[in-house]
Amino acid sequence: MQISIIQPITTPVDLDSQELEGLCKNGITCSVVNLHTGPCSVESRTDKAFAIPGMIAAAQREVQNGVDAIVIDCFGDPGLDVLREVVDIPVLGVAQTSMNICASLADTFGVVTILKESIPIITDAVNAYGHKGRFVGCRAIDMRSLEIKGQVNEMTNRLAEQALSLVRDQNAHSIILGCTGFIGCAEEIRKRLELSGFNVPVVDPLPVTVFSAIPLLQMGLKQSRESYPKHKPKEIKGYPEFQ
Amino acid sequence: MQISIIQPITTPVDLDSQELEGLCKNGITCSVVNLHTGPCSVESRTDKAFAIPGMIAAAQREVQNGVDAIVIDCFGDPGLDVLREVVDIPVLGVAQTSMNICASLADTFGVVTILKESIPIITDAVNAYGHKGRFVGCRAIDMRSLEIKGQVNEMTNRLAEQALSLVRDQNAHSIILGCTGFIGCAEEIRKRLELSGFNVPVVDPLPVTVFSAIPLLQMGLKQSRESYPKHKPKEIKGYPEFQ
Amino acid sequence: MQISIIQPITTPVDLDSQELEGLCKNGITCSVVNLHTGPCSVESRTDKAFAIPGMIAAAQREVQNGVDAIVIDCFGDPGLDVLREVVDIPVLGVAQTSMNICASLADTFGVVTILKESIPIITDAVNAYGHKGRFVGCRAIDMRSLEIKGQVNEMTNRLAEQALSLVRDQNAHSIILGCTGFIGCAEEIRKRLELSGFNVPVVDPLPVTVFSAIPLLQMGLKQSRESYPKHKPKEIKGYPEFQ
Amino acid sequence: MQISIIQPITTPVDLDSQELEGLCKNGITCSVVNLHTGPCSVESRTDKAFAIPGMIAAAQREVQNGVDAIVIDCFGDPGLDVLREVVDIPVLGVAQTSMNICASLADTFGVVTILKESIPIITDAVNAYGHKGRFVGCRAIDMRSLEIKGQVNEMTNRLAEQALSLVRDQNAHSIILGCTGFIGCAEEIRKRLELSGFNVPVVDPLPVTVFSAIPLLQMGLKQSRESYPKHKPKEIKGYPEFQ
Amino acid sequence: MQISIIQPITTPVDLDSQELEGLCKNGITCSVVNLHTGPCSVESRTDKAFAIPGMIAAAQREVQNGVDAIVIDCFGDPGLDVLREVVDIPVLGVAQTSMNICASLADTFGVVTILKESIPIITDAVNAYGHKGRFVGCRAIDMRSLEIKGQVNEMTNRLAEQALSLVRDQNAHSIILGCTGFIGCAEEIRKRLELSGFNVPVVDPLPVTVFSAIPLLQMGLKQSRESYPKHKPKEIKGYPEFQ
Amino acid sequence: MQISIIQPITTPVDLDSQELEGLCKNGITCSVVNLHTGPCSVESRTDKAFAIPGMIAAAQREVQNGVDAIVIDCFGDPGLDVLREVVDIPVLGVAQTSMNICASLADTFGVVTILKESIPIITDAVNAYGHKGRFVGCRAIDMRSLEIKGQVNEMTNRLAEQALSLVRDQNAHSIILGCTGFIGCAEEIRKRLELSGFNVPVVDPLPVTVFSAIPLLQMGLKQSRESYPKHKPKEIKGYPEFQ
Secondary structure (H helix, E strand, C coil): CEEEEECCCCCCCCCCHHHHHHHCCCCCEEEEECCCCEECCCCCHHHHHHHHHHHHHHHHHHHHCCCCEEEECCCCCCCHHHHHHHCCCCEEEHHHHHHHHHHHHCCCEEEEECCHHHHHHHHHHHHHCCCCCCEEEEEECCCCCCCHHHCHHHHHHHHHHHHHHHHHHHCCCCEEECCHHHCCCHHHHHHHHHHCCCCCCEECHHHHHHHHHHHHHHHCCCCCCCCCCCCCCCCEECCHHHC | CEEEEECCCCCCCCCCHHHHHHHCCCCCEEEEECCCCEECCCCCHHHHHHHHHHHHHHHHHHHHCCCCEEEECCCCCCCHHHHHHHCCCCEEEHHHHHHHHHHHHCCCEEEEECCHHHHHHHHHHHHHCCCCCCEEEEEECCCCCCCHHHCHHHHHHHHHHHHHHHHHHHCCCCEEECCHHHCCCHHHHHHHHHHCCCCCCEECHHHHHHHHHHHHHHHCCCCCCCCCCCCCCCCEECCHHHC | CEEEEECCCCCCCCCCHHHHHHHCCCCCEEEEECCCCEECCCCCHHHHHHHHHHHHHHHHHHHHCCCCEEEECCCCCCCHHHHHHHCCCCEEEHHHHHHHHHHHHCCCEEEEECCHHHHHHHHHHHHHCCCCCCEEEEEECCCCCCCHHHCHHHHHHHHHHHHHHHHHHHCCCCEEECCHHHCCCHHHHHHHHHHCCCCCCEECHHHHHHHHHHHHHHHCCCCCCCCCCCCCCCCEECCHHHC | CEEEEECCCCCCCCCCHHHHHHHCCCCCEEEEECCCCEECCCCCHHHHHHHHHHHHHHHHHHHHCCCCEEEECCCCCCCHHHHHHHCCCCEEEHHHHHHHHHHHHCCCEEEEECCHHHHHHHHHHHHHCCCCCCEEEEEECCCCCCCHHHCHHHHHHHHHHHHHHHHHHHCCCCEEECCHHHCCCHHHHHHHHHHCCCCCCEECHHHHHHHHHHHHHHHCCCCCCCCCCCCCCCCEECCHHHC | CEEEEECCCCCCCCCCHHHHHHHCCCCCEEEEECCCCEECCCCCHHHHHHHHHHHHHHHHHHHHCCCCEEEECCCCCCCHHHHHHHCCCCEEEHHHHHHHHHHHHCCCEEEEECCHHHHHHHHHHHHHCCCCCCEEEEEECCCCCCCHHHCHHHHHHHHHHHHHHHHHHCCCCCEEECCHHHCCCHHHHHHHHHHCCCCCCEECHHHHHHHHHHHHHHHCCCCCCCCCCCCCCCCEECCHHHC | CEEEEECCCCCCCCCCHHHHHHHCCCCCEEEEECCCCEECCCCCHHHHHHHHHHHHHHHHHHHHCCCCEEEECCCCCCCHHHHHHHCCCCEEEHHHHHHHHHHHHCCCEEEEECCHHHHHHHHHHHHHCCCCCCEEEEEECCCCCCCHHHCHHHHHHHHHHHHHHHHHHHCCCCEEECCHHHCCCHHHHHHHHHHCCCCCCEECHHHHHHHHHHHHHHHCCCCCCCCCCCCCCCCEECCHHHC
16 A cells, blocks of 8 residues: 655655654555645645645646555645545545544544644634534644754643643543644653543544555545545646646 | 725636626725636636635735725635735635625525536535535536526526525525626526515625625724734745746 | 614614714615613613514614614614514614624634623524524623713723633634624724734624625615515504504 | 413413313412413514513513413413513423423424414524424424314314324424414324324423423422523513503 | 332432432322342443343333333433333433423533543433533532432532532533432532522432423323334343343 | 454354455454353344443453454444443444544445334434534335345345435435445445446445554554543442353
């Protein structure tokens, strides 16, 4: 099972070799691709809008390369519904997948993310995916997505603090890490919550989504064409990547 | 009050002079603009995605020109949340405005639109705007958006038939015309429904939205920065219009 | 466009000339009328009940006078559904209109009102109009409706304080002034919230509702007879105004 | 336990002696009162509005007479929230009570009522009482409330037909008779549904509500003053009954 | 009317003679039975699961004895839906009945219960019964169900404290005692809340449910067979009580 | 990853070797176990109740055997919440997992199941798992769970017919096979729907759930102890399997 991880940005944020190895298990191999057309980071709805045309091009290239599924590597799930119209293989969003997994593990969930400005994207997703009844809130750690790689300790401390607040004060029964840049620190945060007396799952969105492609691919499942009609290409202007 | 009507397409679909005059009342003047970057028509989520970057550029130009509000001339409300992040003047979507107006006039509403493939865009909007409890369904007349100008009689007949079905069989208490290309035929459809025994409002989305800018502009109201944080420009690649 | 503003009380609460002038724009002229049958103020459901018969009589007189629309000048929206059954012109409630406008501007809203005892009326309205998912709460300033005209500074201070609490602590993304007696102080409260770091719309219900009649009147829209069947007069006893 | 049954009309609709005897069991005695101020029948929101002031007067007289609880004898539940503000004894609405009882007996319910024009009153109630998720629809038999006493056979046939349609086609798991004038025919309708293969409860609203006062009175329960603040009398004009 | 009160435990928790007398009014007589198969107390979903087979056997014996209705004496409503499939007489759950009664008395309710570990059972019930929109939260007093009989003062103090917190801080407009072991202290808690300025109903679940059988039995109402199809016995293994 | 498939019945329903092989991929091995205490089949809530005690015993044995996760092999998800309290490894229900997967693939889903009497179990599950907004309905093929193994052609024909009706008439955008006995026929039904013009996913609940254990096990995720507190064993009577 060849899974394409599309980063919706033009700046490559390398997954390090350990992170990538961690994903290539159970019959999975992964490719990670970036955009030719798009923003340097995704922190707002406007950033998302600038990413999607480049994601369409990237997805079409990856389909040509023979991949079996696409995972969008950004908690804003940019282009999730669009790529589902464009390609004939399963497309997974990390926010949608993480929220659906929490729905099986816990009555409620909270999200910890990077910036206060990113919260409306997450509440949009909660509403669109039908999880409003389970969502207790979102907290930001006030670090930009391109800053966090170099400050893992500070990031982890702030995430643990906000996660504890969601669990203790807001009745969150599970926690979702609301940025794929937080990869790898879920277990540490889970342990700190357990030390505070709360035994709750903490979801690391990118890897859990990659592994969630397995049941779809094994069963031949993909998006419904009644919900996501196949897009018919038409004339577009102003996009060098598509000319 | 100078209102900019942004058509999210590169193909100008002229509002004729009578239609435009009909909008320029009560202190309103209108400008109609098209895109440099974008698709030739909007009938899918993918079309919407290709329209939004060009709409951002158009909106920024219109703000430079001193307009007071922006109305997006497409029932898919493409870019509505994005433009609200980008500009500091009110941005109105015709679908959102029409649905909110129906919420004051009737317990339920149904939508008649162009193509079956466009229905998921409309149900997305119904959900995002919180109108699921009022929405009884959407029916398509199976005509493309660029065809309808030349076939107004056929279009009106099909719209009236689908509208009647929604009112009589689905308990719709009001009807929204789900494409701005249907401009001008609401009253005819309302009369036909009345002849069938149903006295219900039929909403023509573009003009009702233009006039709905008046209460906002008179009262100095615009989008909340808590829901739509101001976008901070960042580096983007692959967009000639922005270089 | 001649709009009748019906005050659901027997005590005339004059809109001052500046306030009235502020409404008579964009082709609107306004008449303000009071009741012959009804209470001296509206602060409870019981007060509302005593107001409605007199409002029916007033509305019928105003229709005879040739007005084009009716606006009910009380945040409890007394008689809104009843008048819609009785007359054949659009009837607008200030609470319903304000809430629908907030639905276009912000994800959530909070309300500031006069008395704790009035809060159940407002939560009834929130539920009836389908806005429960957006409503974060209502706060009272503990001043009676007939007191506030003489204490505008105190009123404004208390409103700003409660509004700030709703925005900062309850996640309100917009504020509605929940009494038409608060007319004219929305901009001041908006500025104070902005000084505290929150850039959110503050809705002044009476004027925004008067201006919201424009899109309805321009488009010939009024209440659906499927939701509001036309009332057929029948014998009533005990109402001198109707004998 | 002395229960006052308030008929919100000026025309006495006598409960016959058998009907009244059927209510006076288990320690209950009943008084039935009519209005001095009000309409001759209640079939619209406007009728309800004209009834409520007279109901307040009647309720106050009945409290003076020492009754222990008030039941409103009309499926529109006119004045339910108002009387709860006015008196200090429990006030029961037959629609609210019937819907709450169905919530314990079945997943869903449908309502059969008199006139198509009365349906919006019932859907208002369904929404206000929080039963939207259980309500499958309302059907009218097209007979006026003052006609049905003389045409019990015809009424029963039409009710059974509409009830069967709700159960068979709309998935109603229980039926509420949506007019207190239908008293006494629930068992007949239940039997007919059973003959068609559907074993479902059919609720007769007035008697089930009278008996539902017993648990409240035995336990000393009445309306919450947080939801229904006590009304403080104020000056009203135009109501001879209150002068 | 002979009502069987089934305690879903093998340890008899005697209702004292005063408590039992309090239930035997208005034509009611009660029998109280325990289980042969089951747990010693019910504080978790697992305890509920071990109780239900024994409850089926007890219910079948009680039906043989000629009882008219069954009340399940545990706030977890164990076996409520199962017994409704098994027997042909009404089966009442104390949690469901209490919540439906609050729905008639107040806009919102909160629950006070025994242990933090029991809260998920109560939130499951709130969701299953459709009361999520009214429920403000549940607080535990941290006493086990078998401890409370001997510590009524301490129990009452803790209940009053938690109830006040729900009313004052969480906007609860009514309180439900979330354990049938709390029988008899509702009025004391109501008085203490009133002393703190909150005039709200406090529901004692077991007696209010026993009295709520009266309207059902008087009207011949019981569970719908569309929602609760009659169970057809089949072969089971490992249950000595059923061999 | 060793996964225990617990069949909640005492009658072994062998998965054939091809079916079992189909599950043992991607690092998974499976064991299939039956009950000592329980019913011969599960078609009602009462059957579920008789199954759960035996499932607890079976789960405890399987944990002793060192399995990594438990899958409950019945679309009623019997004991799902109970086993999550009892064991410290992930427990997956096939109905919950299938519905969560559909939530990622399609806007709506319908279910096809065995008997009309089983439908309430499925609607209970839809409500408990928060999928009411997506669920369009459930259709039964009127075959008992122990009959279907021998009549695969007839079963497939009936399933395809009911699935088509849900998709074409009820707007289902995906289909869930609502009985684990239907294993292996999803692709055939999907093809028939495609021939009728509907390209929608058809979910085979048991294998998709087994594969869905992979993301949980790879990420160390299991049920939240805030939602599913650990059960503390207590004295029970009448269960030979536990003595």
